Amino acid sequence: MIERLRQAALWVVLMTTLLIGSVVSVFAQDIDYDAWVDVAARAETAIGAEAASEQAFEVLREELTNWRQTFQAARSQNAAAIEAVRAQIDALGPKPEEGEEAPETAQQRDTLNTRLNDLRAPVQRAEVAYSRADALIAQIDRILRDRQADRLLELGPTPLNPVLWPQAVTALVDFFTRTADDIQNNWTNPARRADFQQVLPMTVFFLTLAFILTLRGRYWVERLASRLQDRDRTAERWLAGFVVSIGQIIVPVVGFICLAIAGLSTEMLGARGEMLVQALPAAGFQFFAARWLGGRLFPRTDKFELPLALDGIRRAEGRIHALTLGLVLFLIEPLRRIQDFAGWGAEVTSVLTFPLLVVAALALLRLAQLLLRHAKETAETEVDVKSRLLTILSRITMAVAVAGPIFAAIGYFNAGEALVYPTIASLMLMALLVVLQRLVDELYILFTRNRDGVKEALTPVLAGFALVLVSIPAFALIWGARVTDLTELWTRFLAGFSLGDTRISPTDFLTFVVIFAIGYVATRMVQSALRTTVLPKTKLDVGGQNAVASGMGYVGIFAAGVIAVTSAGLDLSSLAIVAGALSVGIGFGLQNIVSNFVSGIILLIERPVAIGDWIQVGGQMGYVRDISVRSTRIETFDRTDVIVPNADLVSGTVTNWTRGNLVGRIIVPVGVAYGSNTRQVEKILQEVAEAQPMVLLNPPPFILFKGFGADSMDFEIRAILRDVTAILQVQTEMNHQITERFAEAGIEIPFAQRDIWLRNPEALRPDTAPPAATPVAEPLTRDEAQAAEQQLTPEDLPGSQDGETGDASGDGGEGR
Template sequence: MLIVALLANLALPALAQDTNQIVAVGKSLEAASRDLQAVDQAFDQPTEEAERRDLRDRASTVRQSVNDAVALLEPQLAAVDARLGQLGTPTPGVTEAPDIRAQRGLLAQQRSTIDSAIKRGRLIGVEAGQLVDEINQSQAQAFGERMSAAVASPLSPGFWTATLKAAPRDIRRVMRVTAAGVTQVRQALRDDHGWQAGAGLVVALLLLGPLRLMLRRLGRERLIAHAPASRVRRSGLALWLVLVGMLLPGFAAVALMQGLRWAGMLTPAWNLVAVCFVRATFVFGLVSALGGALLLRRQQSWRLLPIGDATADALRPWTWAAAGLGFVGVMLIGFNEAVGASYAARAVADGLLAILHCVLIAGILLTIGRLRARSAGGEEEAPPASHTGLALLSLACWLLTCVSLGALLLGYVNLSLFVSRMVVWVAVVAGSLYLLLVAADDILTSVFSSESRLGRAATGGLGLRGSAVDQLGVVLSALVRLLLVALGVSMMVSPFGSNVGNLFDQATMVAQGVTIGQITISPGAILRSLLVLAAGLFVVRGVQRWLTTRYLPTTELDDGARNSISMVARYTGVILAALWALASLGIGVERIALLLSALSVGIGFGLQAITQNFVSGLILLAERPVKIGDLVRIGDQEGDVKKISVRATEIQIADRSTLIVPNSELITKTIRNMTLANPIGRIQLLFSVQLDADTDRVRAILKDMFREAEHVLDDPEPKIFLDSIIDGRINFNCFAYVASPRDAYPTRSEMLFQLLRRMPAAGIDLGTAHQQIELLGLPDSVRGAKDTPGGLPG
């Protein structure tokens, strides 16, 4: 009891501190609840897209703050429970000390307060999440309404009548905003604030001119002098050019606009235009620098894209046009917002932008088509890639351009502009993603390389193998590139701040489908399943290609082990992709197992041989009694194993034809693997010399032959045996060893050539043992005549 009392007294300061923290958290929850109510009330009113984005951000902030508060309170609740556990439960009939009873009461009260705060925080978090989902749904609905909104067709008189009718009011608004801006500038000049705007202009010119050129030259010199002589120079230079080309003009615009603000020359309307000008300058810098970095005219050796100089020269002007169009588009939309242009004027501006985007897309596609036509005629030395995927992509762009123009002619101006800008936006994101993927792969594989400074330090200081450092670089490159791809896809589906992902989610719920039992099958579900299967197979193919071309070559595994890992990964991935596709269709794992059990009977009877070969293939890939590169003999056929699949094994025999052997043959029958476990080869020489020949001289010649032979091993050393003396000749039997059974036959042939040259040169007669032929079933006169000098009588 004394110990418990001491613990309770020691815990009092901690309880006081925790109480203050709980009070602070409670106040933060109260503030979060008020903010959430304010967002909810504001969302009840009609809101624009920008206001909805702001409300969604505020609700997300509330949800994050209450989640942080709950995460802060949960350890305190656990600590209070632990203290109550130390005090234990009151013993019936025993009167506790007053301080213990007070401590227990204080802890119980504190626990109740913390638990209530946690529950309240979780409730606020749920309400905030629901409000975020509701705002997202509202944004998706508003986006769909905006895309489906139609005006009069530009081909109809009504479209231009409304524009002309609203033109006088729009002109007055522009004049009023312009006059206010001029007045503001004059007032700033009278107040001697013009030097601030001049300073901003000077800084902007310095950023655009000398500093930009200096940074471009400095980056090139540093890459040439310090970067390793590999692809990292090209990708690093391209990345540096994009960063300099985007940030320096953007910062110049910031400096210029900030100087105007400090000088007091911007009215609220022109301040909005200034914000759009900064944004448009960053867009212009990104698109122009990205095009320049990827094309790099007159520098083919530094170019990332596999195209020639003529192609780069032809495409470069279109990148400037795309950058200029992006600048004009952002500025035009911002100017309309600043002056409060009428709906008719905005429709004309959007239609004009849509036409310009379509002209840009069509011009690029026509240029690529003309270049491909020249390459087909042999006029282009390095044509653009003619892959089938690029051809399909070009066709898709043409279709989208036609859709955009058709929507514009029908009066769906917003949809037309969205589709055309979507094509350009996806192209810009794809180009940026390509540059980032190449740069990430080159930089990471160069930094984490066994030949780099970091790799040598790791191998020397940590004792790591060089291949382990190379593998780390390849794996890190793959992970970073996956993150970049995910980021790029999210950027592609969410252009211009529109939550297109939610629109796609809503589109998948349109068709309810047909319910059979507990499974709902709908066109959307089938399409989703096919897309999932295609995506899964694409990922499996990419992973297998990455394993075979990037990761496995950095390991110390042989070709057979690499093939086994690649094949197992492939079929495992195919199975997982199929299960994923079935799950997306609404078929659970238990139903898949039931289906497989029902099919097992048919598989057992009708596909017995295929199943046997499949299982045998898995055994071969796992146990590896035969692997790729082995020299095997099956019956009277001998050859090299070239490929092992789950059904059959391909063996290339001596005449370069392919012997296809079912895997069950390799498992159930006897085969000879002449290269398993790295065996050595043996050659044998059989010959005879005359009885009066110098055998020591023969042995010396043989030793010289074996010692001078390129492939004959010293260990085990060659063996020379005098086998027998028969019929007046001495028979020799010699053995030598080579590194591989593949070297045995050619080495033996070379030894025989040497034997035929050296023995006669040394005056030694070569031959074979005397053979006696006895003819059976002939008359004695004929049989005796065979030993006469004349042979058989005629």
């Protein structure tokens, strides 16, 4: 059922795309170029004079943007027909360099070239018009940006001039006086009073609801959120408290909306009063949003993990400063609307808004200091990128909080406001990102039940990165970017970039990714089906099955890449020369990787080594666990993984103990003491070997009398095992049984022996007899030598007085 729904969705998307394409093609064919020429001429005149207002330029720019979109669609007109004609021309081949071309071929070539020119004519005209519209839009954007920069650098009156203060106060009082006069005049009007009496019940209802929601609703929501989060430290309670806490913004803002509805319904406020009432919801939203963000960033309770490493006193201070910023934003919104409505000059505006700017800068400075304190405390325990970035951000914010009021006091009031208020909005947006990141973490904990591992998990990090990317346009708008600037960037992005003679757009890239992903998934599904269903039913061994499945994977991925490139319409033939030049350098730099890749293909085809084989290569021995494109993974008997490049397996010497079958030979060396019955030893070893279940009796085990060693007579048991992987167990069991059988038969397994010869044996006899001729050195038995070593001291040795010592003649040792 799900698969059918997917197919239906794909069909709908396909048909919609075709319909849109056909509609665009129809519109592209009916372009009124005369009207476009008039618009372009009017735009060029306005741009040349630069006398139009910003609003007029915005309207003109929007008109040019619509035309540019039309030309953009027309650029792809007749694309299929043009491609077909080009294919026919290519089929004719190039003109002969010598001699004349056949008349029929020449006529056909001329006809096709004429057809191609006719088809390309509207496309080329659309290309020219598109370029003209794009250039005009760029010039309008330049004019608007220059005007914006001029406003920021405009030097106006200083708000510290006492001469301007009475004028500003008079303007403010005059506005509210006129607002009161409007209300009084409307009240004295009988018709307006009668209308007011009719809507009075509704007005009272909305006023009552507004006061309840504004004054008490936020408090109730805050208490409910605190109760939910103060009980247990669980993801469910945090999420429930978070959802409820959003009501601290929604409920009072709804109250302000009700207040505005009540005021507008009376029709008694006049134009000025209605303007103020309409500003209340937006101003209230900024106030309560700042307060809510301050509460989330500096929470009252420490039941959950704190966003900032601050104590309770510092968090309370942070909430107060956030509330101050919200109050400034709440007041500045009506003042700006009054300025636009009343037409106040720069003198009045700067004097009235300068105190708010100073208060906002002071609160901003204290918040930056709190953030800096958190960054320093975090850096003491763990130095990371976040703490460094927060330190830099805090210092920049402190600099802005100081520089903004100074610029405004000098007279660069627009520049001062452009520094302080965007910084406040940016901090609010950053605080929102922190809150949303915490929301992602708690959702991850809710689904995984792993609170300890959330910091090391990849999913929350990727989600946070996505949030930052989404917030970039918002930051751009905060810092003065116009909506048209963002739409222009988006248009450029959709247009793509040129690579050779091919233009690659995001649509092409998305097509490539989707088709390649489908091909990749299909390849993996085929591989899985081969491994589990098809190949086990064939006569191939495990290594052959793995080779077939791996080869299918390589072929499938390569085919998916080729099909994806072709489907996306990417013509990379123009890059062939560049690729050929780069291939030389890449060949030298990646020759080892290429060698290992080719070796991996050889391993899969020839299969000298397969998964599960017991091999020995380069001093490493173990089982083959995986054969990839570049290397082979071997699991040693120490349970460690050794990565061996495939080139070593192809060009080096490899011992494969289990290739083809598991039969292998075992050699067990045995030594017996001199004087033992060798025939008896041979018989016992033969019986021990034949008694092993793993030993094959055809061919039978062979007992080799290897020779006479220095300490023993050496024998070897040479037998063939049916499973060579059990060689250690068989060898251990044989050694046990040999020891037991030799002990029963009285056969000694000797150890290493050494005979000691003394050069001066007379030193061992007492000095009672007269000195005689120096006897010839006689060998001592082992007991006599040990007794001599225990009784003899260095002083008793002859020649010890003149510094000479005895010299052993066996191994060169003195008494080993």
